[in-house]
Amino acid sequence: MSQTSSFYIKQSAEQFDAIVVGSGITGGWAAKEMCERGLRTLMVERGRPVEHRSDYIGEGVDEWNLPNRGLVDEKLAADQFAEQRKCYAFDDHTKHFFNNDRDMPYSTPEGKPFSWIRGNQLGGKSLMWARQSYRWSDLDFEANAKDGHGVDWPIRYADLESWYGHVERHVGISGAKENLAVLPDSEFLPPFEFNAVEAAMKKKFDASFAPARMIMGRCAHLTKPNEKHLEMGRGSCMARSMCHRGCSFGAYFSTQSSTLPAAAATGRLSVATNAIVHSVLYDAKTNRATGVRVIDAETMETREFYAKVVFLCASTLGSTQVLLNSTSEAFPTGLGNSSGVLGHYLMDHLFGAGASGRVEGYENDYYSGRRPTAPYIPRFRNVTDQHPGFLRGYALAGAAGREGWAQQGNKPGFGKDYKAMIRKPGPWHFGLHGQGEMLPRYENMVSLHPTKKDKWGMPQLHIDCTYSANDDKMREDMADTAANILESLGVKDVQKSIRTTEQWAPGLSIHEMGTARMGRDPKTSMLNGYNQAHDVPNLFVTDGASMCSSAWQNPSLTFMALTVRACAYAAEQLKLGKL
Ligand SMILES: Cc1cc2nc3c(=O)[nH]c(=O)nc-3n(C[C@H](O)[C@H](O)[C@H](O)COP(=O)(O)OP(=O)(O)OC[C@H]3O[C@@H](n4cnc5c(N)ncnc54)[C@H](O)[C@@H]3O)c2cc1C
Numbered sequence: 001m002s003q004t005s006s007f008y009i010k011q012s013a014e015q016f017d018a019i020v021v022g023s024g025i026t027g028g029w030a031a032k033e034m035c036e037r038g039l040r041t042l043m044v045e046r047g048r049p050v051e052h053r054s055d056y057i058g059e060g061v062d063e064w065n066l067p068n069r070g071l072v073d074e075k076l077a078a079d080q081f082a083e084q085r086k087c088y089a090f091d092d093h094t095k096h097f098f099n100n101d102r103d104m105p106y107s108t109p110e111g112k113p114f115s116w117i118r119g120n121q122l123g124g125k126s127l128m129w130a131r132q133s134y135r136w137s138d139l140d141f142e143a144n145a146k147d148g149h150g151v152d153w154p155i156r157y158a159d160l161e162s163w164y165g166h167v168e169r170h171v172g173i174s175g176a177k178e179n180l181a182v183l184p185d186s187e188f189l190p191p192f193e194f195n196a197v198e199a200a201m202k203k204k205f206d207a208s209f210a211p212a213r214m215i216m217g218r219c220a221h222l223t224k225p226n227e228k229h230l231e232m233g234r235g236s237c238m239a240r241s242m243c244h245r246g247c248s249f250g251a252y253f254s255t256q257s258s259t260l261p262a263a264a265a266t267g268r269l270s271v272a273t274n275a276i277v278h279s280v281l282y283d284a285k286t287n288r289a290t291g292v293r294v295i296d297a298e299t300m301e302t303r304e305f306y307a308k309v310v311f312l313c314a315s316t317l318g319s320t321q322v323l324l325n326s327t328s329e330a331f332p333t334g335l336g337n338s339s340g341v342l343g344h345y346l347m348d349h350l351f352g353a354g355a356s357g358r359v360e361g362y363e364n365d366y367y368s369g370r371r372p373t374a375p376y377i378p379r380f381r382n383v384t385d386q387h388p389g390f391l392r393g394y395a396l397a398g399a400a401g402r403e404g405w406a407q408q409g410n411k412p413g414f415g416k417d418y419k420a421m422i423r424k425p426g427p428w429h430f431g432l433h434g435q436g437e438m439l440p441r442y443e444n445m446v447s448l449h450p451t452k453k454d455k456w457g458m459p460q461l462h463i464d465c466t467y468s469a470n471d472d473k474m475r476e477d478m479a480d481t482a483a484n485i486l487e488s489l490g491v492k493d494v495q496k497s498i499r500t501t502e503q504w505a506p507g508l509s510i511h512e513m514g515t516a517r518m519g520r521d522p523k524t525s526m527l528n529g530y531n532q533a534h535d536v537p538n539l540f541v542t543d544g545a546s547m548c549s550s551a552w553q554n555p556s557l558t559f560m561a562l563t564v565r566a567c568a569y570a571a572e573q574l575k576l577g578k579l
């Protein structure tokens with residue numbers, strides 16, 4: 001019997017304590033927290049069930065055993081994965097974890113591309129994420145208030161600090177303590193190691209650019225599992241770096257490896273898969289959400305599920321799509337949208353700019369094995385001073401690698417000489433690439449398309465998002481600064497690169513945030529400081545939709561901390577009879 005099959009349901013007349021929409025990173029956490037707080041919880045997921053281990057069909061499959069050596073058949077990719085194929089993690093080992101664009105289309109205005117990368121299945125994008133995990137600091141939570149872009153966050157770092165710790169102890173975050181003000185330390189498992197070139201670069205960088213520092217990327221991997229991780233069936237990371245295919249060791253954090261088994265262990269979890277939430281049910285008399293209406297993805301039947309509290313965790317744009325589609329006399333433009341901000345202030349991160357070059361002098365140094373993370377330079381721009389060209393800041397991430405047989409195998413050649421050539425390691429390269437903060441802007445928005453629907457009859461999202469002048473200037477600075485750093489570290493033949501919008505459209509950084517933001521004032525925000533809808537007290541949105549700004553760090557750790565904090569609050573309010 002599968003690990004999870006006992007809790008799958010198709011329909012139920014029961015009034016659950018909580019319904020959680022979505023089963024990805026935030027939905028998994030909401031289900032775990034609510035179940036562990038004694039609440040009968042139903043997780044509703046639009047996609048198919050994915051079993052830990054047995055459904056990781058690309059894991060351990062070598063390229064030479066695949067028909068196109070890992071590449072997805074061109075016709076299939078063009079017909080069904082036109083957007084998803086742009087994601088670096090999309091290949092023949094992983095394609096089954098990516099959304100089918102033909103079945104789930106969306107529209108964009110002419111000349112304003114947006115890449116909406118999705119993982120619509122049990123586990124959501126937790127199966128394919130890159131696991132980079134960083135806390136935010138007050139530099140981030142205070143940014144909107146300081147420069148006036150976006151609404152002030154209703155919380156500060158101190159409100160989230162203990163919840164970060166709560167999440168990290170369960171997830172397992174590998175990293176080193178650095179005592180940096182811009183990047184608070186997590187509760188860490190041991191860090192991964194720098195290779196020889198990176199170690200030399202770090203030494204030079206830390207000496208030349210202090211107080212900026214090069215650190216090892218912090219990631220959700222069990223470098224040294226504790227008792228609890230082992231009890232849950234999770235094992236040590238073997239640094240195979242094939243994580244996007246799914247990991248049977250449970251060595252990286254995903255819903256399947258971590259939150260779902262914990263929720264299931266309580267005996268209080270039910271899961272409805274292939275259940276597309278069409279809208280949230282709302283009772284105007286009590287001003288409460290009463291449950292959700294779903295469309296059966298396989299039969300197209302509609303049905304309803306009921307609960308005392310509803311958590312939307314369907315990903316930033318998934319949750320907003322459901323809210324926009326939940327209309328009533330009281331809320332004609334979407335549930336809880338008396339402020340009119342629902343759908344607005346969409347953000348992503350700024351990627352696609354950096355520099356790289358060749359490193360000489362380490363020809364006798366080699367490394368074996370792989371590593372599922374990379375060196376990282378936390379934000380140094382606009383921390384104490386102010387760049388004249390742009391607001392906010394960015395991190396630089398990169399790595400040193402040496403051309404091995406895999407890269408050299410692509411070079412032309414033949415026979416004995418060719419084999420001899422690819423046995424010899426090639427030159428070392430070192431590169432740095434930015435990840436920057438995108439300003440929250442009202443005009444970056446999503447709405448429901450007035451006529452276009454998907455094959456289940458759900459109105460399609462219309463996504464209208466562009467980079468601003470601030471975003472463009474920051475990306476220029478990322479490339480210039482990366483090049484200057486590399487040159488000062490002695491890297492040769494440094495080449496800068498900045499991708500165009502066509503090459504790297506908004507969305508492709510896969511860190512969508514905003515569209516149902518938090519805030520203190522119900523007139524200018526959807527949610528309060530506990531991710532609770534100002535207008536409808538038993539409705540919570542805890543995924544990236546709730547974010548007031550994007551900061552520069554990968555956001556999922558913060559989504560998790562917000563989710564567990566909101567769950568603790570909702571559970572307490574339920575006990576007090578206030579919801
Ligand atoms: C290749 C890749 C690399 C990434 N790397 C990082 C990283 O290093 N660090 C980081 O912080 N983040 C990273 N991310 C982003 C990260 O995956 C997301 O931030 C995170 O998964 C968001 O969690 P979520 O729960 O909001 O959404 P998801 O994990 O996407 O889960 C949402 C779930 O809701 C379901 N759903 C949607 N609509 C409905 C509906 N109407 N009814 C029912 N169910 C619905 C979906 O099917 C899905 O299962 C990466 C993403 C990708 C794809």
Ligand code: SF4
Nearest residue numbers: 237238240241243247
């Ligand atoms: S690097 Fe670690 S988490 Fe990733 S697939 Fe290998 S063992 Fe699993």
